[in-house]
Amino acid sequence: MFTGIINHIGTITAAKQQGDLRLRFACEFSDLALGESVAVNGVCLTVVTTDTKSFAADLSGETLSRTTPRWQVGQKVNLERALKFGDPLSGHMVSGHVDGIATLQEIELNGDSHILALDAPAELARFIAEKGSVTLDGISLTVNKVENRRFWVNIIPHTWNVTTLHERQPGDVLNLEIDPIARYAERLLQK
Secondary structure, eight states: OBOSOOOEEEEEEEEEEESEEEEEEEOSOOOOOTTOEEEETTEEEEEEEEOSSEEEEEEOHHHHHHSOSOOSTTOEEEEEEOOOTTOOOOSOOBOSOOOEEEEEEEEEEETTEEEEEEEOOHHHHTTOOTTOEEEETTEEEEEEEEETTEEEEEEOHHHHHHSGGGGOOTTOEEEEEEOHHHHHHHHHHHO
16 A cells, blocks of 8 residues: 655666566665565556665566556656555555556646646546545646546646656656545445
8 A cells, every 4th residue: 555655766777578577676765675565656566676776576468558658768757665554644545556547638837836637548537536636657646627537636846846747748648546435436336
């Protein structure tokens, strides 16, 4: 379980296709353990090798089919370590199970903040609600407005500067995880 509060920006330093895609990430986490979960751009990955300056994780075909295609060497990524008992819950409940991708349509400067307009896949749009939560590339955000498939989020300067959002441009895609509560509510209503 994660909160969507990014701990660090890492970099993909190696990629090797060996059945699954194995990626190595340079990072500041010096004490990762084998088997530990790390959210990478919002994707819950398992540490399969580690040292004091990097770790590796495998991405399955399922993961690759549901996430953005930004898994190349040199790419910057948002990293968050899994919650430990007693950690503060600063963002919202994030599972690290990406539901699909959202397409960035516009970036508007509003004071010191940036307002992002994104389009969600049609099958996920119904789960996005004004003042609800979404996770974009692993970042916990509050939805400001919703119109059909389009939704808007406000990015404060701190979040803009300490995540990879400042590297995104209109037309880019971002990993989207909807609020898990919305998913469970729909399932209960189907019964």
